[in-house]
Amino acid sequence: AQTVTQSQPEMSVQEAETVTLSCTYDTSESDYYLFWYKQPPSRQMILVIRQEAYKQQNATENRFSVNFQKAAKSFSLKISDSQLGDAAMYFCAYSAAGKSTFGDGTTLTVKP
Amino acid sequence: GAGVSQSPSNKVTEKGKDVELRCDPISGHTALYWYRQRLGQGLEFLIYFQGNSAPDKSGLPSDRFSAERTGESVSTLTIQRTQQEDSAVYLCASSPWTxxxxxxxxxxxxxxxxx
Structure with a gap:
């Protein structure tokens, strides 16, 4: 079975600084996708960024980028120039064969 | 509607009562998930439906929990004889088969x- 592990239950960052959230996964599939979702206090889950496993280039969306290490099965999220609105719970997710598996989440606090 | 719709948005019930939670997925989405999220905690997988396949019920915490889905449409999560530890946010998600x-x-x- 696929598993997704987020080893950091909580992280904090100073406003305008950079923070990296860790995620590792376990799979025997070769074709899959990886995602980071954000859940703000409103509790609405929002897709932040996605990565196709067959692409070597790391995905980037404005201030959000990933470090995808396929051999190591690692998929970390970097948030640059952190803003107060980035404060949320972040979930790493793996998807293959039509099914998604989520990590336990990392709560990010942004300090002004 | 354009998104996944859940009802009710809030439900207060007395211990021991049964409750039914409803999820309307996005039209055409074959996969549907139910998760439980306790305050400040992560997502706890409950059940997964994919088209007409047998659902993956491996996350249901006890036989008081059950869920149904008719085809690729609405799903209901039923909790019988509710307990205080059932208090949580119940999230539904859907996705297409692509x-x-x-x-x-x-x-x-x-x-x-x-x-």
Whole structure:
């Protein structure tokens, strides 16, 4: 079975600084996708960024980028120039064969 | 509607009562998930439906929990004889079957409070 592990239950960052959230996964599939979702206090889950496993280039969306290490099965999220609105719970997710598996989440606090 | 719709948004029930939570997925989405999220905690997988396949019920915490889905439409999560530890937000998500690019779309959740 696929598993997704987020080893950091909580992280904090100073406003305008950079923070990296860790995620590792376990799979025997070769074709899959990886995602980071954000859940703000409103509790609405929002897709932040996605990565196709067959692409070597790391995905980037404005201030959000990933470090995808396929051999190591690692998929970390970097948030640059952190803003107060980035404060949320972040979930790493793996998807293959039509099914998604989520990590336990990392709560990010942004300090002004 | 355009997104995943869950109802009710909030539910307060007395201990021992049964509750039904509803999820309307995005039209055409074959996959549907139910998760439980306790306050400040992560997502606890409950059940997964994929088209007409047998559902993956491996996350249901006890036989008081059950879920149904008719085809690729509405799903209901039923909790019988509710207990205080059932208090949580119940999230539903759906996704299309398109190879592996199965981004999940979430509803706003139902906040269940058992008093």
């Amino acid at each position: 190879s592996s690019n199965t981004e999940a779309f979430f509803g706003q959740g139902t906040r269940l409070t058992v008093v």
